[in-house]
Amino acid sequence: MPPNGDPIGFAHHDHESCVTDAVASVEARCITAGLQFTPVRKRVLQILLEEHRALGAYEILDRLRDEGLGSQPPVAYRALDFLTKHGFVHKIERLNAFIACAHPHEVHTPAFLICRDCNSVAEAETDLTQGRLAQIASATGFIIERAILEAEGLCPNCISKSETV
Amino acid sequence: MPPNGDPIGFAHHDHESCVTDAVASVEARCITAGLQFTPVRKRVLQILLEEHRALGAYEILDRLRDEGLGSQPPVAYRALDFLTKHGFVHKIERLNAFIACAHPHEVHTPAFLICRDCNSVAEAETDLTQGRLAQIASATGFIIERAILEAEGLCPNCISKSETV
DNA sequence: TTGATATATGTCATAATATAACATATCAAC
């Protein structure tokens, strides 16, 4: 079945190839970097890419269990730790959930737009070295190593929905 | 005992009056807004102001229990819900912890600088309507209602500590 | 190729964080 219940065969096929491409790209980067892209890690990434939304660790674990790839929480959390550590997956702190990186090709600070109505999550790229946060930090003498930017609100789809009501 | 184990009486006294003032200010705002600033809510705010750092809900609950103000998780979570809803306290998503607002006088989007070494948290004010996140959102047609900005790294104190080693 | 070391997995147990549900109490406004 297509993800999101999308019945359109064409879109489905596109998405499949986009998943395949993304996995291949991560696989290549792991080889280059000397990282072990093990079956569980690969499958977790595939699941996140296929769903194309933020999933909780236990949702992912359920999938792994169905497929005989691991049944205990640490299996999922370890794979997620690996994938987030290397930037292939991001954690959405607000949702305690994980989403495949939408911009895996470049180093960036991700910023997320989270719809409170349909729970969809869009990823934008930002540059940490510019912007007010960097100004504040340097004025304070604080060294930023990592930043969490998550905006919550209404996505375009849900705005139109609520307007027509 | 002074918070943070600070043995200096003068500093301690200053901090006490700053806590008192902040509580009084929140109390006044609750009266104006017709909100009930109940004993539990007041005490939770006091605890957070006294500690002057991010506390987990269960740390707060332990304090409440010691004082006979409530022994079950919902007591703490409800007070924290009230305080965060009205902007008197902020939740640090990265730490699953809560901290008293350092800028209670004005409406703002808080940004936090979290030290990964000593766990101290500094609060800065930002303006959501400016900046790149707002640009991205308006370009996408997304309406931001709330934003989470949390930077993780090293605070000035911990930087000097690590340099002298 | 083998042995040594590091890395990854399987599993059990439990910790830490958070909420649902419902009875009781208190407040606020009429």
Next chain:
DNA sequence: GTTGATATGTTATATTATGACATATATCAA
């Protein structure tokens, strides 16, 4: 003072996450 809304007390449980330790697999040097 009655009533409807709001807040609290309490039990139970849901959700998210990690510690610990045994086993397995990968990596690499000798």
